[in-house]
Each structure stands twice: as C-alpha cells, then as structure tokens.
Amino acid sequence: xxxxxxxxxQPQNGLTKFLDEKLPLPRFVYNAVGAGYPVPRNLSxxxxxxxxAGFFLMLQIVTGVVLAMHYAANTQxxxxxxxxxxxxxxxxxxxxxxxxxxxxxxxxxxxIHIFRGLFYASYKPPREMIWLLGVTIFLLMMATAFxxxxxxxxxxSFWGAQVITGLFEAIPLVGPPLKxxxxxxxxxxxxxxxxxxxxxxxxxxxxxGCVILHIWALHIPGSSNPTGVEVKGESDTLPFHPYxxxxxxxxxxxxxxxxxxxxxxxxxxxxxxDNYIEANPLSTPAHIVPEWYFYPFYAILRAFTFDFILPxxxxxxxxxxxxxxxxxxxxxLDKSPVRSGHYRPLFRKFFWxxxxxVMAVLFVCGGAPAEEPYVMIxxxxxxxxxxxxxxILPIISSIERPDPLPFSIxxxxxxxxxxxxxGENAEPAV
Amino acid sequence: xxxxxxxxxxxxxxSGGVESGDGVRRRDFINIAxxxxxxxxxxxxxxxxxxxxxxxxxxxxxxxxxxxxxTLEAGQSIKAVFRKQPIFVRRLTPxxxxxxxxxxxxxxxxxxxxxxxxxxxxxxxxVVMGVCTHLGCVPLGAQEGxxxxxxxxxxxxxxxxxxxxxxxxxxxxxxxxxxxxxYEFTSDTTIVIG
Numbered sequence: 204x205x206x207x208x209x210x211x212x213q214p215q216n217g218l219t220k221f222l223d224e225k226l227p228l229p230r231f232v233y234n235a236v237g238a239g240y241p242v243p244r245n246l247s248x249x250x251x252x253x254x255x256a257g258f259f260l261m262l263q264i265v266t267g268v269v270l271a272m273h274y275a276a277n278t279q280x281x282x283x284x285x286x287x288x289x290x291x292x293x294x295x296x297x298x299x300x301x302x303x304x305x306x307x308x309x310x311x312x313x314x315i316h317i318f319r320g321l322f323y324a325s326y327k328p329p330r331e332m333i334w335l336l337g338v339t340i341f342l343l344m345m346a347t348a349f350x351x352x353x354x355x356x357x358x359x360s361f362w363g364a365q366v367i368t369g370l371f372e373a374i375p376l377v378g379p380p381l382k383x384x385x386x387x388x389x390x391x392x393x394x395x396x397x398x399x400x401x402x403x404x405x406x407x408x409x410x411x412g413c414v415i416l417h418i419w420a421l422h423i424p425g426s427s428n429p430t431g432v433e434v435k436g437e438s439d440t441l442p443f444h445p446y447x448x449x450x451x452x453x454x455x456x457x458x459x460x461x462x463x464x465x466x467x468x469x470x471x472x473x474x475x476x477d478n479y480i481e482a483n484p485l486s487t488p489a490h491i492v493p494e495w496y497f498y499p500f501y502a503i504l505r506a507f508t509f510d511f512i513l514p515x516x517x518x519x520x521x522x523x524x525x526x527x528x529x530x531x532x533x534x535x536l537d538k539s540p541v542r543s544g545h546y547r548p549l550f551r552k553f554f555w556x557x558x559x560x561v562m563a564v565l566f567v568c569g570g571a572p573a574e575e576p577y578v579m580i581x582x583x584x585x586x587x588x589x590x591x592x593x594x595i596l597p598i599i600s601s602i603e604r605p606d607p608l609p610f611s612i613x614x615x616x617x618x619x620x621x622x623x624x625x626g627e628n629a630e631p632a633v
Numbered sequence: 634x635x636x637x638x639x640x641x642x643x644x645x646x647x648s649g650g651v652e653s654g655d656g657v658r659r660r661d662f663i664n665i666a667x668x669x670x671x672x673x674x675x676x677x678x679x680x681x682x683x684x685x686x687x688x689x690x691x692x693x694x695x696x697x698x699x700x701x702x703x704t705l706e707a708g709q710s711i712k713a714v715f716r717k718q719p720i721f722v723r724r725l726t727p728x729x730x731x732x733x734x735x736x737x738x739x740x741x742x743x744x745x746x747x748x749x750x751x752x753x754x755x756x757x758x759x760v761v762m763g764v765c766t767h768l769g770c771v772p773l774g775a776q777e778g779x780x781x782x783x784x785x786x787x788x789x790x791x792x793x794x795x796x797x798x799x800x801x802x803x804x805x806x807x808x809x810x811x812x813x814x815x816y817e818f819t820s821d822t823t824i825v826i827g
Binding site for chain 2: 265269272273287290291292293294295297298452
C-alpha cells in the first residue's frame, strides 16, 4: 500500500523484535507516521490541517471526558453543574473553556482542511473514498457540536434544541411525530437533555472510527500535493518522519498559540452571552443564532421564505442538508483531468471570485438578524452556491484549457526554487 | 544561510545537514530544545488533568462539623457526619473508663491509652470516626441495642473486628484503632471536628 522505495522497518532490540513478531505495532506506526511512509516533498502548510483536526478531536475527547465527570445531565441541575465546573472543580474553568473553544478550533481547522480539498481537488480519483469519509466526518461533527451546545441548558442551548429539532418537523407526514420522538416529549426537556448527553459522548468515538478509516484510505494512494501531479519516483517524496513530523509539530505549535490566546484571554468571544442565562421554555431570546461555525448553513436554511410547490420550511431544510450533501458528489461533478487549482485558470477564477466570497456572504448573513436586506442577499448567495457546484463546476471543468503541468513533483520544485536545492552560489545550468 | 551556531563560519552549512567537528550541532540543539518545550508543555497539561479529580471547592467547604454535646449523658452516643462519613461521639460511663484503663497497653495491636485518645479535661468524651480501619464498613455499637462486640465497644459486622470501650482494636482483621479526627472543644459542650 505504500511506494516500493518506502523504508522497511528494522526492529533494533529484543523487545521490538518480540513485538514485531507478536503484535507489530511499532512497524505499523513506522509505516503510518514514521520513516516508512513516503510523502510528496512539496506539501505546503495547507497540508498541516489534517493533523491539526486530529489533534483537536483528541483534545475534545480528553476535555470532554473530564467535563462528563463533573456535569449532571438533568434539567434541574445541568446549568448549575456547569457553574460548579467553572467555580468549584479544580481547573474546571480551563477544561470547559478548552472544550468550548476547542470545538470552534476543530471546526476552523476542518474548514481549512475542506477548503484545501476543494481548491486542490483532493477528492478526485484515486482519493474519492477519503473525501466521502471526510464529508461523513463533517456531518457527524455537526451533530456532535449541536448536541454538545444543548448540554449547558442555557437559553441558547434550549432554543437551539427547539429550532434544530424543529427542522425535522418540516418532513411531510412523519415530521411532527418524528420531532416528538427525537425529543422524547413535546419540547426540549429532561428526556432530550439525557439522550443528547449520551449521544454527545458516543459520537466523538464514531468520528474517531471514521477518522481511522479516513487515514487508512489516505495511506493507500498517499497524500495529494499542491501540483496535483502524482508521485512518480523516490525523488518526489520524503519520509514522513522526520520531515513532516517536524513540519506538523511546528504547525501544531502555531495553532496552540492561537488556541491558548482564546482559552486564556478571549474565552467567551466565540460564544453567546445569552447562554449564561438558564433555559426558560417560556421566553425566546430576541436574536437567536447558532455557533459561528453553522452560520453559512443557517443562512441557507433561512433563505427560503416562499412556498413553491413544497412549503418554504421544507425547502429551507432540504437546501441546508443539500448544501453539504452536494459535496458527496464532487468527485463526479468536477470532470477536469487536472487536480490542482494552480493549473486551472478558469476554475481558479470561479473559486476565488465566486465560491469563496459567496461563502463569506452566507457566513455574514447567517449571523445577522432575519430581516432585509440579509434575507435577499442570503437567497442570491444560496442560489449561487448551488449553481457553483451543480452547473459552473461541471461546465468549466469540461471547457477550460488547463495550464501545462510539470512532469513531476521534483521538476516543479526544482524549477520554482532552484537556489534552495542547488545552494546559494549555484549558477543556473543553462 | 544565516546561522547562530559558533562554527557556522568555518563549517559549510548545508542547511541543517551533517556538520563535522566537535561541539554542539545546530540540529542537536534544536532537537533538545523542541523536545524539552514539548515535555514542559506536556507536564503543564497533565497537572490540571490530574488535579481536576481531587475534591472540588464545594466538597472542601463541607470539611468541618460542629457538634453540641450538652445533652449527651453518660452511656449515650451520637452519630454525626463529617466529610460524608459517620463519626461516633460517646460520653463514657465510669465502668467503661475503668475497663479501658484496666488493659495492659503494651499487649495491644495499636497501643494507646484512653487519655491519649481523648482530650485533656474531657476524658469521658470519646470522639472517633465510625469507619472500620479494616475495609471501611461502619461498626455497630453506637446505637442502643446494637452488638458492641466482645470488648463492649464497637463491632464491625463485615469482617468481625472487635473494638473495646476506648475504640481500640482488640480482635479481628482491622490493623489500627478507630481513627480519631482532628477536633477541639470550643466550649465545654461544643466540639468542632475538622
């Protein structure tokens, strides 16, 4: 499953020889993230974000298990138990702030990871399965994050639960009984809180399982790279260790500095003050919004305000789910034989001047109140969003003339930065 | 390539590659610095993760118990709660004091006299934890009609430890006498435990 020039694991002493025969775990690690895993030599810092996402998943699991030791999933005491964590539990404030901001950072690095996949078309063959697993992981993350946000049982928790389970009510015929079944009642209450807690504990481990499959699938073809040209020979690769362990380690250090800045100095900046008010089933806050990482999808949900064959409410729900499900079809919607956006002039223009600004607009509209002009802007942006994936991408990938690709990764690296390879004083070979 | 190592001027720097000669190599220095920083960071992470399981502030705030023993008469006991554990306070009868003092202290598993167990001036007030020193069951004997064991003090029904009238272990598997908590008399009739 690796390149033929991958270094073979050599057990050095009695213990590792014993292990290698009975349970070759060191060999597995060596071949996965050690010197035995050759990786394209030209990966940019955009390729750090997979490792960062893995780090934040583990951070969420560790801090989450700790919080579960002190949290009580009962509507009578849930809110107070969170304050207990903040005030009484040793380092409880650190655990909670790390968990709450860890969720934001997890989404942030995963968004950059997805963005990388979109620009460099990492979803193209032979890596379709990695992409499909990735989209699945993202959907699981959304469910997990939503249920976690309900647990503190503040105003935003409660009304978030009410609104999101209300989405299912839009489904024809089975909708209303489905919502009642999901909540175990007619409104969010103890039954809902308990099952959300149970599932919020379970799903991260399902995500972890999917991540293992994601990495397993990745290690069959190996990583993509900024040129999109597949590895052709040994000179195109470097062993993962020490080259990419060091690079990922550096990236992790930078990410942790940013993360700690939030945890220690801006712990509530990404949250909503209303969630420090205990849930009140009789009073909805004036302006309810989800966490920032759901803004674009929330904008799409709210963009549908008119009935057209189906009720507006159902359109909104369908569009919101479709906006992510459409990613599943990307490997087949993008027909270009070239992967990297660097060599696709037309694709690149629509990516930077179409999709990215539209996502930014949806992000802003999702956090804005549900009033004009935001509604109309959301509608236009939503239309463009689907247009990009369903119409523009298939067309431009069929008609555009890609720029010439380098013959190999090595050639691309040598051409762009001869001096770095040959040395400061090297004369260019003519 | 600019280098901060001392031998950079005499040794061709192959951007972090192999360097000949003695002294600290640039890469060794970076390796040690990086691993040390990660180690210190790791310890800084482990400490709160371990500490969070220790008693929280609200638990520690319940760590003293005040008792009024003005109505406690000789031969009577009260069971109180200290740190979520039972505590036995008994005003000993003269017969119990006599029985306790009649024992040869050197023959005991956990030698102690009654005076050492009680507070000066309050030799008839026995304050002990109601927690068997064997495996933590609550011994019988504090309430009227309970089995007081072969030595007239406390008897643990779990594994058969017998304590005498001064709560000293006399028979059975328990290793030590019933523990005496930190306490003091704040007045003749009030004790504060913890």
